[in-house]
Amino acid sequence: MNDRKRQVMLVAKKLFIDKGFTTTSVQDILEEAKISKGTFYNYFTSKNECLIAILEDAQNESIIRRRELLVGRDKRDKNILAEQILVRMIVNQEMNLLPIYEAVFYSNDEELRNFVKMSHLGELKWLASRLVDVYGSEAKPYSFDCSVMTFGMIQQLYRFWKAGSSKELDIEKLVHFTFRRMDALISDMMAQKDVLLEKHPIIPLEMSEEELKEKVSNELLALQKKFKQEQNETCLEYTNFLLTELIAESPRAALMEAVGRSFREASDGTKLADAVNEALFLLWKYIDLIQTKS
Numbered sequence: 001m002n003d004r005k006r007q008v009m010l011v012a013k014k015l016f017i018d019k020g021f022t023t024t025s026v027q028d029i030l031e032e033a034k035i036s037k038g039t040f041y042n043y044f045t046s047k048n049e050c051l052i053a054i055l056e057d058a059q060n061e062s063i064i065r066r067r068e069l070l071v072g073r074d075k076r077d078k079n080i081l082a083e084q085i086l087v088r089m090i091v092n093q094e095m096n097l098l099p100i101y102e103a104v105f106y107s108n109d110e111e112l113r114n115f116v117k118m119s120h121l122g123e124l125k126w127l128a129s130r131l132v133d134v135y136g137s138e139a140k141p142y143s144f145d146c147s148v149m150t151f152g153m154i155q156q157l158y159r160f161w162k163a164g165s166s167k168e169l170d171i172e173k174l175v176h177f178t179f180r181r182m183d184a185l186i187s188d189m190m191a192q193k194d195v196l197l198e199k200h201p202i203i204p205l206e207m208s209e210e211e212l213k214e215k216v217s218n219e220l221l222a223l224q225k226k227f228k229q230e231q232n233e234t235c236l237e238y239t240n241f242l243l244t245e246l247i248a249e250s251p252r253a254a255l256m257e258a259v260g261r262s263f264r265e266a267s268d269g270t271k272l273a274d275a276v277n278e279a280l281f282l283l284w285k286y287i288d289l290i291q292t293k294s
Helices: 003-019 026-033 037-043 047-070 078-094 098-105 110-135 137-164 171-192 209-230 233-246 253-267 273-293
Strands: none
Touching (some): 003 026, 003 047, 003 098, 026 037, 047 098, 047 253, 047 273, 078 110, 078 171, 098 110, 110 137, 110 171, 137 171, 209 233, 209 273, 233 253, 253 273
């Protein structure tokens, strides 16, 4: 994503929050961003696509931060999972996206509602998978039920608090409270063999290992060229290492994790930071996939 496109997204997000999504026009964005209609449509086919790009950017940031929390730590640790659940809420707060999600939720726009629905299903699938990491394979039949209930409890408790108090809710306290309740609940469900959503048909399709590997490689090759032009030797070294590791017969997941996190830190504040994040988002997904198979 180039700097100009990023700037247009920031302008659009501010307008969506200040004026409301439905009342903000493409013309409003053009005037505020000081760009032509042609420039806007070179980046986005519609106002909806612009909003989806903003929300996808936040999702990718959440995925990367969650994945970085696991580097060098035990994925069975319940406290780490609680921290990961908290990440999405923190990112939404940092990017001030809650008003936008509310607007989409109450809108009649089918395209946007479907996007949010599929994003939510992706969150549910992620948590279901992490619950199996924490509680073991015997928890798998109950993981989707517990994933739905966990996010449901967080959402409803948050809304109830906001409706009845002017004080800001401590979201870290909320997440840990919810997870303690879920800790007791999932153990009871496993003991009682009580399950409702063992087979859920609406699961987002995932890319294959080869497709992910190709996408990661293409992103890194593009970065390699740019870092050479920028003469950024540190980031170039990280890029070269990851490209070499990707084509190895047995890629070393732990090393790619460690280098990926260092790569993100090294690129932070540079004009290629967003491009690095986009590549690392795909890299984490690829690492998760090969670790699941091993």
